[in-house]
Amino acid sequence: MGGNDKILLAHGGGGRLTQQLIDEYIVPAFSNASLNDLGDAASLDLSSNKICFTTDSYVVKPLFFAGADIGKLAVCGTVNDLAVSGAKPFAISMGLIIEEGLELAAFKTIIESAATAARAAGVFIAAGDTKVVEHGSADKLFINTSGIGTRIPGLDVGFSRIAQGDVILINGSIGDHGMAILAGREGLRFESNIQSDCAPLNGIIQTLYEDDCLRPAIKFMRDATRGGVAAVLNEIARSADVSIEIEETKLPINPAVLAAAEMLGFDLLNVANEGKFIAIVQKEFAQKALEIMRSHPLGKDAAIIGQVGPQGDETIVELATAIGGRRIIQMPYGRELPRIC
Amino acid sequence: MLQRIWKAHNLMDLACKDLPCSLNIMEVCGTHTVSIFRNGIRPTLPANLRLLSGPGCPVCVTDQGYIENVLTLAGRDDIIIATYGDMIRVPSKNGSLEKRADNQNVKIVLSSMEALDIAKQNPSKTVVFVAVGFETTTPATAIAVRYAAAENIKNFCILSAHKTVVPAMEALLSSEKAKIDAFICPGHVSVIIGSDAYNPIVTKYKKPCVVAGFEPMQIIEGIAQICSQVAAHAPKVESMYHAVVTPQGNVKAKAIIDEMFEPADGVWRGIGVIKNSALVLRDKFSEFDAAKRFGLSDGHPEDMPGCHCGEVLCGLIDPPQCKLFATTCNPDNPIGPCMVSSEGACSAWFKYGRRKKRENKQ
Numbered sequence: 119m120g121g122n123d124k125i126l127l128a129h130g131g132g133g134r135l136t137q138q139l140i141d142e143y144i145v146p147a148f149s150n151a152s153l154n155d156l157g158d159a160a161s162l163d164l165s166s167n168k169i170c171f172t173t174d175s176y177v178v179k180p181l182f183f184a185g186a187d188i189g190k191l192a193v194c195g196t197v198n199d200l201a202v203s204g205a206k207p208f209a210i211s212m213g214l215i216i217e218e219g220l221e222l223a224a225f226k227t228i229i230e231s232a233a234t235a236a237r238a239a240g241v242f243i244a245a246g247d248t249k250v251v252e253h254g255s256a257d258k259l260f261i262n263t264s265g266i267g268t269r270i271p272g273l274d275v276g277f278s279r280i281a282q283g284d285v286i287l288i289n290g291s292i293g294d295h296g297m298a299i300l301a302g303r304e305g306l307r308f309e310s311n312i313q314s315d316c317a318p319l320n321g322i323i324q325t326l327y328e329d330d331c332l333r334p335a336i337k338f339m340r341d342a343t344r345g346g347v348a349a350v351l352n353e354i355a356r357s358a359d360v361s362i363e364i365e366e367t368k369l370p371i372n373p374a375v376l377a378a379a380e381m382l383g384f385d386l387l388n389v390a391n392e393g394k395f396i397a398i399v400q401k402e403f404a405q406k407a408l409e410i411m412r413s414h415p416l417g418k419d420a421a422i423i424g425q426v427g428p429q430g431d432e433t434i435v436e437l438a439t440a441i442g443g444r445r446i447i448q449m450p451y452g453r454e455l456p457r458i459c
Numbered sequence: 460m461l462q463r464i465w466k467a468h469n470l471m472d473l474a475c476k477d478l479p480c481s482l483n484i485m486e487v488c489g490t491h492t493v494s495i496f497r498n499g500i501r502p503t504l505p506a507n508l509r510l511l512s513g514p515g516c517p518v519c520v521t522d523q524g525y526i527e528n529v530l531t532l533a534g535r536d537d538i539i540i541a542t543y544g545d546m547i548r549v550p551s552k553n554g555s556l557e558k559r560a561d562n563q564n565v566k567i568v569l570s571s572m573e574a575l576d577i578a579k580q581n582p583s584k585t586v587v588f589v590a591v592g593f594e595t596t597t598p599a600t601a602i603a604v605r606y607a608a609a610e611n612i613k614n615f616c617i618l619s620a621h622k623t624v625v626p627a628m629e630a631l632l633s634s635e636k637a638k639i640d641a642f643i644c645p646g647h648v649s650v651i652i653g654s655d656a657y658n659p660i661v662t663k664y665k666k667p668c669v670v671a672g673f674e675p676m677q678i679i680e681g682i683a684q685i686c687s688q689v690a691a692h693a694p695k696v697e698s699m700y701h702a703v704v705t706p707q708g709n710v711k712a713k714a715i716i717d718e719m720f721e722p723a724d725g726v727w728r729g730i731g732v733i734k735n736s737a738l739v740l741r742d743k744f745s746e747f748d749a750a751k752r753f754g755l756s757d758g759h760p761e762d763m764p765g766c767h768c769g770e771v772l773c774g775l776i777d778p779p780q781c782k783l784f785a786t787t788c789n790p791d792n793p794i795g796p797c798m799v800s801s802e803g804a805c806s807a808w809f810k811y812g813r814r815k816k817r818e819n820k821q
């Protein structure tokens with residue numbers, strides 16, 4: 119077998135192979151006027167000058183896992199960062215750092231899946247870059263995406279708006295993505311039908327803010343990615359200087375995910391999601407927000423999981439457990455390791 | 460469920476209300492400790508009912524000498540260390556396996572058979588499996604060694620720190636350091652050894668022994684069961700885990716442990732040497748014994764300075780009584796193994812216990 123089915127250093131050298139990679143793989147997948155020009159910068163026509171701008175890098179291992187892959191993840195992650203910040207995602211850029219030796223077939227699948235995710239989210243890839251590095255200088259493929267979007271008029275989300283009595287919602291089951299990644303990693307060979315929840319959240323968020331009564335009542339949104347729900351809640355408690363109480367029996371949990379987490383000794387509150395967001399809504403509008411979430415496919419298991427407690431007293435996050443006990447939900451730390459027995 | 464919880468609490472209240480002093484129940488197993496904290500069980504108990512975390516977290520009780528031996532082996536180019544995840548972060552004065560992981564010769568595995576696979580894939584290196592754990596993990600180690608012997612896989616061996624639970628429970632009772640009134644016996648271990656294994660504790664020491672699973676309801680009902688035994692002055696072995704724990708245990712698993720291993724004196728962190736509490740490979744299989752193959756001795760280096768894991772493991776102190784707890788010692792920078800292991804008492808207190816605002820803000 120020749121080297122033709124793999125990415126070579128020459129694919130990043132700026133010559134014929136680079137051109138081929140762009141012409142045959144990237145442009146057809148992402149095809150849009152801005153990218154097809156292949157200029158040095160994209161020109162964008164935004165509907166407003168109040169914009170949100172974000173960036174994130176994706177280094178997930180393995181590249182493919184149940185329910186998604188790094189391409190879809192890189193698009194959804196950035197789209198979601200914009201959406202929870204109260205912006206309508208418009209365009210994203212994509213920088214690819216490829217380790218030589220990556221199979222072209224895998225590369226193609228990833229690019230196409232990124233393109234599909236972008237279409238589903240209603241954004242386009244406005245600019246891109248490709249670099250190939252020597253074997254060992256990267257782990258197969260790293261993707262950086264940056265995204266730009268316009269602020270939704272009348273939607274004001276931020277820590278400062280959070281107050282005692284506000285209600286905390288989530289759009290579905292927790293920990294699916296993190297456990298899918300673990301299941302996909304070499305070594306953790308447990309049978310599972312666990313799927314990553316990776317999905318663009320701008321659609322479901324739009325259904326919330328499109329409701330004129332609800333829009334001003336939405337006080338805060340955050341996608342619960344790395345560190346899971348526990349990290350988001352702790353950040354809220356700290357930044358808004360409030361305490362938070364969550365009810366264990368209200369947390370949406372997929373039984374297969376729970377079984378895997380228990381086997382490995384993980385707390386699902388600490389496990390990453392890629393299609394879940396926490397919304398904090400003024401109490402009177404919580405039921406309405408829940409109904410709207412549940413009518414969207416990405417929110418059919420949505421739930422009210424807790425409420426915001428008093429300000430300034432003790433900025434802790436507490437869980438009221440199913441058996442009537444209480445315990446702290448701590449900011450997750452470092453990396454969790456599977457336990458022995 | 461609410462009714463069961465209510466009934467259990469009634470039993471506890473009844474037993475505890477007239478007690479002259481506190482009722483100290485030790486949960487032997489680290490998985491119980493975590494479940495108790497994760498489910499917020501402690502605050503729901505009567506004020507004079509105390510739960511003590513015991514020596515049932517395999518990473519925590521593994522002594523410092525063993526850790527040093529593993530680190531010594533990890534320093535050699537001709538060796539690959541295959542270990543369960545929790546072990547790699549246990550600190551010593553000479554660093555931890557995690558800090559050496561950049562050598563590429565430390566591999567995390569989830570089973571002993573995976574370690575064997577690594578040996579097959581790397582014929583030019585010797586794979587040393589860090590064989591840690593109680594009766595739950597020992598059968599798997601035994602199977603791997605038996606397989607290696609049958610297939611003549613010479614570049615595989617194990618460094619055994621396998622231990623048995625009951626001798627440690629007896630040692631704690633006979634040392635009389637901590638006041639222990641009853642035991643919640645480990646679920647998984649009891650599946651293997653059977654509930655009859657606790658009979659000596661009841662006959663010799665008159666302490667209730669109740670086997671429970673890890674569901675919060677099982678633990679609460681297990682505690683309630685202990686309370687009724689205390690109230691009736693009738694200590695006995697009971698199992699709440701009927702579905703999987705039999706009096707005899709798993710006869711096949713016990714047989715394979717017995718085929719490959721024999722009891723020996725073992726060193727436990729915090730407790731010291733306990734007679735017949737360790738399992739070492741029988742002479743027939745000594746070529747698979749890393750301690751013999753590499754001439755390692757059972758040194759007893761000191762624990763990390765300032766760390767009180769030993770006292771924590773014996774139920775003598777609660778983790779917050781250690782001065783390093785949540786100050787210099789935390790899960791990102793663990794000083795002792797009880798903060799490293801997800802099953803460790805210090806880690807459970809840190810993660811789920813209520814702490815002062817200052818500590819939360821760190």
Ligand code: SF4
Nearest residue numbers: 767768781788795805
């Ligand atoms: S808090 Fe840290 S130093 Fe103190 S006993 Fe626990 S592990 Fe050791």
